Amino acid sequence: MEFKTYMCLICGWVYDEAAGLPEEGIAPGTLWKDVPMNWTCPECGARKEDFEMMAI
Numbered sequence: 880m881e882f883k884t885y886m887c888l889i890c891g892w893v894y895d896e897a898a899g900l901p902e903e904g905i906a907p908g909t910l911w912k913d914v915p916m917n918w919t920c921p922e923c924g925a926r927k928e929d930f931e932m933m934a935i
Contacts, residue, residue, distance in 0.1 A: 885911050885930040890923040894930065 882896035894900065894914070899907040903921065905914060911932070919926055 882908070883911065884933055886933045887920045887923065887925050888929050888931055889925045890920065892920050892922040893933070 884896070885894045886892070887894075894911065896910055897907060899905045899909045900921070901907065903918075905918075911927075911930075914927065916927060920929070
């Protein structure tokens with residue numbers, strides 16, 4: 880499986896599916912579609928719809 884990264888279009892913070900966000904209860908390997916809908920960017924508070932998949 881190939882993990883993807885998603886960048887916040889507001890502040891540039893990047894969510895990496897492979898790394899997850901353990902400090903917020905999101906385990907490594909958590910796919911973007913499985914991140915809770917009410918989750919917000921830890922840097923600026925943006926919502927999931929303010930993120931865009933990016934190629935790295």
